[in-house]
Amino acid sequence: MAKALVIVESVAKTKTIGKFLGKDYTVKSSVGHIKDLPKQRLAVAVEDSFEPEYITIRGKGKILTELRKAAGDVDKVFIATDPDREGEAIARHLADEITARNENVLRVRFNEITERAVKEALRSPLPIDDNLVDAQKARRVVDRLVGYQVSPILWRTIFRGLSAGRVQSVALRLICEREDAIDHFVPEEYWTIAAELKGKKTAPFLANLVKIDGQKPELHSESEAQAIAAELRGQEFKVADLRKKKISRQPAPPFTTSTMQQEAAKRLGFTAKRIMMIAQQLYEGIELGEEGSVGLITYMRTDSIRVADEAVQAARELIARDYGLEYLPKTPPKYKAKAGAQDAHEAIRPTATQYAPKAIKKYLTDEQYRLYELIWQRFIASQMEAAVYEQTSIDITAGRCLLRVAGSIIVFRGFLQAFDDFKDEEDENGENSNVPTELTVGELLTLLDLHPEQHFTKPPARYSESSLIKELDALGIGRPSTYAMIISTLTARKYVEKQGRQLAPTELGRTVNRILIRQFPKIFNVEFTAFMEDELDKIETGKKDFLEVVQEFYQPFSRAVMAAEERKDVIKDELQETTEESCPKCERPLIIRWGRNGRFMACSGYPDCKFTRPLDSQEVATGETCENCGKEMVVKVGRYGRFIACSGYPDCKTAKPYPIGMACPKEGCTGQVVERRSKRGRTFYGCSRYPDCDFVTWNKPVKNPCPACGNPYTEERYTQAKGLHIRCPKCKHELESAPDEDYFEPAAGG
The missing domain is CATH 2.70.20.10 (Topoisomerase I, domain 3)
Incomplete structure (x- = not known):
């Protein structure tokens, strides 16, 4: 029987760590956070010390039962979740649940998943860092307060289901202000x-x-x-x-999370979200034939450029051997960390110089190889001569x-x-x-x-993912773990759209931004957001406590919310646009209003007259021709979302569902996955060959196989705890679970 239980938060890490430790250890996964705030209520005791009311996440009860049982069967329990705020919060929640079965619960931290690092951490366990836990708790509470108290103002002024996030909204502001500068630019x-x-x-x-x-x-x-x-x-x-x-x-220093995302976006064309997903795979472990699962890079969420002495020495030996002594500086280069950088982790680097990219290429996917090669080359170059x-x-x-x-x-x-x-x-x-x-x-x-x-003279360029991350990093907004989620959430919420590699605000995004900065000028601005990040850092280092920071935030914030609530009708009226058209039913003026599917024309006599019609919008060509009449097929937006239709309508009524660019994953099927809407307006995805093929899912499929079980596709999922992330529908393996901000989702049917 095993003498110790090691708990990590990722299934992939259990395989990599398990091979190091032998039969005396059992390694199990919590599969991410086990507790979070409930979705449909604030769950923050505003009148009582702002304590969050955590509940066990739906579906995690069985996992907790298994972990408690396993803890009761061993002498010691080591919690080895990620070495950051989110990992520390998971560790605290696990310890609280397990202590009743085993009081000998210890915390271990390591920056790389190698045998040396893991065993060294087990020999030197530490207590859970409550400052880190409180910093995560403060972020979670502040984001919940913003999301739950500002989002309803957007519902009542634009339409239900919109969201505001503390950091996300400031990133949106940057994108909108850049677009405004472009719009008002006069070339000379x-x-x-x-x-x-x-x-x-x-x-x-x-x-x-x-x-x-x-x-x-x-x-x-x-x-x-x-x-x-x-x-x-x-x-x-x-x-x-x-x-x-x-x-x-x-040479440039080794990668931080921010610089890795910037460089990989520019050189490889990957999105920030994809970069973090691939980096997590490289960190948690890749199967290298007979060697088994090997963690290839150090922890990928860091703003430190520090490198361990043994890693520097290994790089110097490789440089002398493979490049020649003329490329080796007499002493290792020294790099100056940026102001405010946290030095708890190392920079992102390969865990071992023996795993050269070309030597292990056959074990990696093309994307894994390209990112690993970039990390490898940047690290080796950082230790070379100018x-x-x-x-x-x-x-x-x-x-x-x-x-x-x-x-x-x-x-x-x-x-x-x-x-x-x-x-x-x-x-x-x-x-x-x-x-x-x-x-x-x-x-x-x-x-x-x-x-x-x-x-x-040229107007300023729109932000790309790379340049936006660089700007957020320079301004001190967000943290390395949040950049990818900020961008993916803005696009998922349709506040921002990608045009090539550029990020452009949508009409909806600009409207949301206009309301937020007009009603909350002191909350959704760069200086205040950077200040809040600094306040969270002070909690982490013990310079401030949780309650002090949250109270200082909430007092002016609550006053701003009350003022915005009082002006909501004025805001709504300001968003309406008058037109010169008259209602065909009652001859009163038509106005332009906002609804769930965007702007539309409506009678100003509502509710006495309920006449509405779509606001004419430009149709997007698909490059296809209609199989019935030969005219061009275009993308249209209707009551049930996007669809493909003939440009010859109404003479030709050919129409079909909107494809997402992925073949149906069902074995033997030749159809395409298409976007559909239910009668209640909810988006789902099914096969274009329905009813011959019954493939269907509520979550958007992603054409990347699961690295854990080999399932031919994974899915985009959205939860309050993790925001937008990737998950396998078969084995539930999560490829990314970066922390997200809070959004108050309307209750079903509400």
Whole structure:
């Protein structure tokens, strides 16, 4: 019989850890949180110390019974949930449930799932950190208060079922404010001039006009540009200065959660949500043939750039062996952590240098391999020598004008040998590697041609997932574990839509944002949200207590909620738009109102007159042609959601359900999974070959097999405890369970 029970929160971790510990240990999983706040009531004692009223999550009773029984059969219980606030909260809830059966309950933490790390943690157990537990509890309570007290205001002013989240709403504000800046941007014309020149021993090259009378050129019209060009044609072009210098470019530090998401989004094209799901798989363990399940990376939710000494030494040995001593710095590079970074965990790195990406490629999916390779290369590069460039700058005078040609070449690749880094944007100085090297100071040059070119200033770019994460991180909004959920929740709620890689607010998102910042200007702003993150950090470090932080938040918040409640009718009236059309039934003016499916036309005489009609909207082409009449098929939105219909309607009434881009997972079926709506308006998913195929599910299928049981698909699920996450419908294995904010869902039928 086993002497000790080890409890983790993930099924995948049980396999990886179980192989290290042998028959003296039993390893079981809680399958995530076991307790949470109930869905349909506030469950926070506002009048009594703000204590949350946790209940056992539906479906977790059986798991708890099994864990209690297992705890009663062993000498010790080790709780080995993730080493962060969420993991500590799970540990506290588990300990509270198990102590009655076994008082010898201990907490163990490790940053990587390796035999050395796990056994070392078991030798040095720690008490549960109640500061961490209280920090998680405070976040949960504050998010619940915001979600449950602000969301109903949106229901009463727009339509039922909308939500507001403490951090999510500030991210939405950033996206909307960027869109406003784009909408109001007025492009300004400007001109540049490049001279095509030739030296005695050089091929033709281009030099850019950089100064006129010692000042930056301000050419705002073609006539101004042509006047300077005419002046230049009469001048002598002479090399005035030639400068060369060597510059070093240091490698970037190993990944944090934020920088991993940014880089993987840019390089690999993955969404933040997908990046975190794959990283969790790499952390919890991958089957490597006869070796069994191996945790390949350290814990993936971190804002630390610290690296363990033994990992640094292993990387240095690999660099010396595989790249050569010239790539190995005399001492390991030192990196400065950003202000406010928590240093409890290491940076994200490979757990062992023996698992080189190419050596284990056959065991990984393509996505796992690409992300693991990125993490590996970034870590190895972080321990290498700097890259060295030779930078050349040549100044050329022509009367009162100064022209310049500049560029750089790599003379020593350094860390670029392992990680071929790239810059986000083109060099503003127009640097290139084709700088003429045969010129001398004082040399006269031949003017071959002048190239005036018209430009217009560009509006700010929309946020991508990568740039939004970078902005949230820089502003101190959210935490590494929340970035992916913030973005996926905004898109799931249809506040934001993806256009290519860009994030654009929908009309609904902009309306929600307008209401929130008008009614809660001090709550849904960057400074206050960053301040609250800092307050939660202070609870974690013991500088403040739970009650103090929540009370300081709630007092001004509750006053703002009361004021918004009093103005809800005014807000609703402000959202209505008048039109010049008259109601065909009663001839009163038609107005534009909000409903569950967006804006619609309605009679201003409601409820005496109930006339409504859809607001004309642009139909989206699908690229398909109608099988009956040959006209283009388009996406439409009707009473029961999206569907595909013939653009020839009403002459042709061909229509079919909206496909989600996934083949039916039922063996032998050739159909596609399509989106449907029930008579009560709830979205579900079924096979396009119904009734020949009976595949159906309430949750959106995802075309990725379950890594635990091999089921051909997984599903997107939404719960109060975990927000939007991925789960296998067969074995219930969860691929991601990052914490989410609170949303007050209307009761069924309400």
